[in-house]
Amino acid sequence: DQSDNSMTLKLKYLSLGILVFQTTSLVLTMRYSRTLNEEGPRYLASSAVVVAEVMKIAACILLVFKANGCSFGALRRVLQDEILHKPMETLKLAIPSGIYTLQNNLLYVALSNLDAATYQVTYQLKILTTALFSVSMLGKKLSLYQWLSLLVLMVGVAFVQWPTDPPTKAQKDLTAGSQVVGLMAVLVACFSSGFAGVYFEKILKETKQSVWIRNIQLGLFGAVFGLMGVYVYDGERVREHGLFQGYNMLTWVVVSLQALGGLVIAAVIKYADNILKGFATSLSIILSTLISYFWLQDFVPTSVFFFGAVLVIAATFLYGYEGKPMANPVKA
Template sequence: MAMLKSREQISPAEVSSQSKASAAAKLKYVSLGVLVLQTTSLVLTMRYSRTLQAEGPRYLASSAVVCAEVVKIVACVILVFRDNNCSMRTLNQVLKEEILNKPWETLKLAIPSGIYTLQNNLLYVALSNLDAATYQVTYQLKILTTALFSVSMLSKKLGVYQWLSLVILMMGVALVQWPLDSQKGPEEVTENQEPPTGFQFVGLLAVLVACFSSGFAGVYFEKILKETKQSVWIRNIQLGLFGLLFGAMGMFAYDGTRIKENGIFQGYNNVTCAVVLLQALGGLVIAAVIKYADNILKGFATSLSIILSTLISYFWLADFDPTSLFFLGAVLVIIATFLYGYEGKPVVSTSKV
């Protein structure tokens, strides 16, 4: 009978291999926890910030989107700086060569950047009119749109389990959005103040458009990344520059009058700053999860986020009245999320930072 190796008999190479495996396992679960925390906190904080009763005007969603773009650009520049041995000279050279000296490559990012800017504004509209739990479940339709755009634009093939999961996903979202006779009508609101509950149809429409824009822009961005060898951080700086331009144009076009009256940062507080930071840095978290965790763990993170959002929305925000149809739909969405990654490699949408 073979004897187990004692600690002294284990070679340094085996020890190193075991240590790496242990570290990788820890990183998986750390990234899982961080993703759950980031996803849940962003949705709940954004929802809370849009329903918080405070003196003075409410902060402008268009302004928050622009601020998030600025934070994203700064974060990506810091990451490029770190990747180039913290050399300012090298950083300037890289930015000049990859952005200014390659105008065509930079212009390719204008389309997805404009769509992402629209999507970010729509998410504020959605969470101003939907409770966090309903939003979380419905927004999982982006899995469907990403899959369809991946099949049509990247010629990807989906397995049987993946197609089945998409059907279950649509059923689950339909149940969550099933109309109830007991739903209250829209509340009257004062000028410059969005409704605590709002029109559910407006929120649903905003989520659906955001899902389609997310699917198309994500697949388009993935296609560009595969066709070039530029760093993902450089690509996100390019996205951020266009996003800043489009966001500023939209901000002054839509909220120009309010900005003249009370300034760009009207209504800002600690909650607003937290929303901006969470939205800006979310892509970095997703990038870490894609690197260290598998699709099953990402599905598990999504499921935990939906459950936590539901509980907190009900017990803390008190803006959600769960029904049996909602719970059935949420369970179907969670099942679909797991099932989508069961067979073959899942369609991964490269998210914007």
């Protein structure tokens, strides 16, 4: 049992480490791919989302194939038994998948109606909603220090992401009405993000199905909802230039990193939890900003950024520091 525990602990920190690497490299390559001046049309973000889902499904099928002794017969049986013959289990994942799709659209609404500072700061409430859902849905117990560290983390991330550019005239002209719409969109996105993450964690930890089967189920719905997004937002452009317009080597790197993200997040939720996922993501925001300063040279850190970075790092240690004695009760 002790060796099992130490293995889970290793997997927990390994998955969190990979998540920091994946999020950081995704942010940097995505920013770089979006700022490159290329001839012809730029790649469609909506199509990249679908392609990433399909790649994620393919990777999970390969992992299930490997887990079943590389036998095609066994793979077919597992997929039939776990996905087709258990429609209720599969449908359970339509909920988080649908919520994630809704959330992506809400953030689009939010950014159209809010200035960047208000958006970034308000969106950090998802750190707290995740903790609240973890406590109410999973019965997680958090100490006073851990609640405090979550508040510090929220404030720190808000400072880190505080935009340095003065608002443009268009941003200043936002009416009170449209700001209310934007704020409502962010608040609903915060609650839906917290709920979907914890709901997925609950499903992963309560059932016997493997994390990869669950990811295939999530990916199938993600691809369907994503295709709807392509049709609604970019239908016209896809008819003109095709689904893969503007794709180049860098686009494929971005899409692959996005697909890897889906796998890593599932592993993090399985072996760690959603709250720790929040800390890993926050650390990667700081890392990617610093790398972007030294490498892409498109960002100059301000004192506000450094203050926020210190808060995030302090919160990470504070959360872990209090969690350790509770996690390992003294053995008689």
